[in-house]
Amino acid sequence: MTVGIVLLVHTALNRAEQVARHWTNAGCPVVIHVDKNVSGPVYRAFEKSLSDNRMVLFSKRHRCEWGTWGIVAASQSASEMMLAEFADVRHVYLASGSCLPLRPVQELIDYLAARPRTDFIESATTADVPWTVGGLDHERFTLRFPFSWKNSRFLFDRYVELQRRLGIKRKIPAGLVPHMGSQWWCLTRQTLSAILQDPERTHYDRYFKRVWIPDESYYQTLARLYSSNIESRSLTLSKFDFQGKPHIFYDDHLQLLRRSDCFVARKIWPHANRLYQAFLSDTSGSMKKTEPNPGKIDRIFAKAVDRRTQGRPGLYMQSRFPNYGWENGITSNPYSMFQGFTELFENFEDWLSKTTGSRVHGHIFAPERVEFADGQTLINGALCDSAKHRDYAPEAFLTSLIWNTRGERQCFQFGPEDNQKVNELIARDPNAQISVITGAWAVPLFKSNRNFADLRKEAARLQQIESAHLDVLRAQYAKARIRIWSMAEFVEAPMEPIQTIIDEIAPASQRRLTEVPTMVDLTGFGQFLQNLKNQGMHPYLMGDFPVEPGQINMQKPARKPYLVR
Incomplete structure (x- = not known):
């Protein structure tokens, strides 16, 4: 039994090819979904570059856009192909083309083999998550979102306002309790197949197609129906800034990534040659065989967010000139x-x-x-x-x-x-x-x-x-x-x-x-x-400043002598 890797790719195809070969060299089959926004000639060239590797397959393509259903559809198509073509796959690991394995792949295989019935997927109710950005938490499940937040922001905002004004609320399918979490999961064959083969899947899919950012809630919600053992965490190191945008890792983050003990990290800068060379060529296992613990570097990221949002007291720069009253200290010293x-x-x-x-x-x-x-x-x-x-x-x-x-x-x-x-x-x-x-x-x-x-x-x-x-x-x-x-x-x-x-x-x-x-x-x-x-x-x-007498040189009266006994 092994681990199957589903790769969602839309850019930096050369790096995606490099990472896919790294997975297959360790015995992990890979199914790649390439965004339909990638042009035909570029896609065909990418497919041809991996045609020599029988452990790499390409799934049906969907047009993917942030916050829309296309990303879920892409993962569904690739996962169905993985389960159908590779019978020895026990766990399916969802990753992106910008993800980079940080530890030898065999360590991941052994880790999951020791937990054959455990699903690793971040899954929490809307009341328990602190990371929702944009003012939409429970409303993302009760309103409709037919417009793109990125490309049609005006229509998105106006339609949300209209639904609020009219009091429109969607009915959540019976038996579902909305959950949210990271889109990068690792599910067992049993749980994933149950989600994809559910008789009510058409009904669930129709509902989630109008949910905002469904890739952060579709599997996270449905896994709660079928999984017998959920570890509510992701095995992928993924950090976000105060705006909800993912942190990008560069060459100078090498030691930081090693300290995390995580199996996979995203997002890696495509030109971070040092990172790709260090981790994709490391078969000796320079990292300790310990439990993944991204919390060890959370303090560093928290400091980075504070520095980015607040800056240093009394320091102003063109890239971050604060609004009135928002200064982190007007000056630096007394x-x-x-x-x-x-x-x-x-x-x-x-x-x-x-x-x-x-x-x-x-x-x-x-x-x-x-x-x-x-x-x-x-x-x-x-x-x-x-x-x-x-x-x-x-x-x-x-x-x-x-x-x-x-x-x-x-x-x-x-x-x-x-x-x-x-x-x-x-x-x-x-x-x-x-x-x-x-x-x-x-x-x-x-x-x-x-x-x-x-x-x-x-x-x-x-x-x-x-x-x-x-x-x-x-x-x-x-x-x-x-x-x-x-x-x-x-x-x-x-x-x-x-x-x-x-x-x-x-x-x-x-x-x-x-x-x-x-x-x-x-x-x-x-x-x-x-x-x-x-x-x-x-x-x-x-103040009450006294007026001096006109004759300034007037002789002062002599002091009377007194006797001290």
Whole structure:
């Protein structure tokens, strides 16, 4: 007794010939079904190439299309020929032309010989399968599907909608409980012949011809009527991605396929010469004679699916640019944005870099140029200081900067004069640490020697921009670590907020600051704000900043002496 192989072929006929000879060399007869979509001359040439092998037969051809009845009809015709022509066949193994035996064929023969009455077919009810894609599980058995999902998608979808709207439901044949599973099965002669010779076969076939993807349910359902011992699993290694498309194995998957201990794998790339050479010439049995266990590599496939669907945090590419809110991490590393600090403190960037060891940039979104740290014009990832290039995609510029400098904390300055298009992205980013001193933009205006009318107009513009930015930072969707102080509040006690910021940036230091950077001279700043108010512009973002007395050099009263006993 031996194993018969049914091959469904539609492309890469040279590889199908190679695999068919491999099966027959081990004593397994092969019946090949060639898709009717293959042209006549190509089919005849393929048939002629195997005419010297008496253990290879060709069955009646059917037109096969994914999700339609043709694939089931093809397997029926080939299986009937197998059972009729090869009486010594105990099990029939369904495979495709892109399937590749991974272990010596004799191991498969011995394995099935030890289980003469066991059918290996994945068979589970619709409530128990997690792999249905497209929203059709039980409905595939209760609706009609006369149109091709691939070639007539519009008609397919509209007809499904129409049936749902009209409440049309097909009656499942009496005695059948719909089951689903992989189309690649290995059935005993007894079970397969019972399915093909069933008196009700015409009735069953008529029903399944309008089921969606019947090759995943026809044998899986009918085997439950006749099999005395079903192993609900496939002996073929077949992996699918999140879209329900099969994974393709290439040359660099050689060791992965060996680790699976499976007998057969699909889909193999036709040009994977290394795989075909390694497995079709391996008669010594380099794989261990163990139970097939595709679960050993499931973890690798799960990681591959996660990498494909989610990518790496903070990495964007043309082939997978995420929809809004679908990012697997907006940026790759924590970073800090400071607003108002360089205006309020002298040499703040140098002080922060020395204190935290971070790379501290200036205003990287400044209108004139990107102010990289240390006056650089080019930084990691070939990011240049051109404002024009940066403003083409400012959000991408920021994510690229963080990605290309992984492992090093990035800090940069921001203000109302900078490009504001990144505000929402930064506010949504959990990696962002945002520290804002509101109203500090008024200090450079105070220090400038410009006409007061111009200062008033500019102050109103900057305050409007910063107010809009604060609305973004306080929005419900904001996930960054955000701290906001008014200028008056911060100037009153700067040490504590700066210490908090430093502790977050460089937690390993764990040391208390003994001094803060030198604050700019704010003498007369309160009067400047009062002048703005007097001119009709209300600078409310600075907080309650006191107006200094008119006589600044007024002599302070002498302190009364006191005695300490």
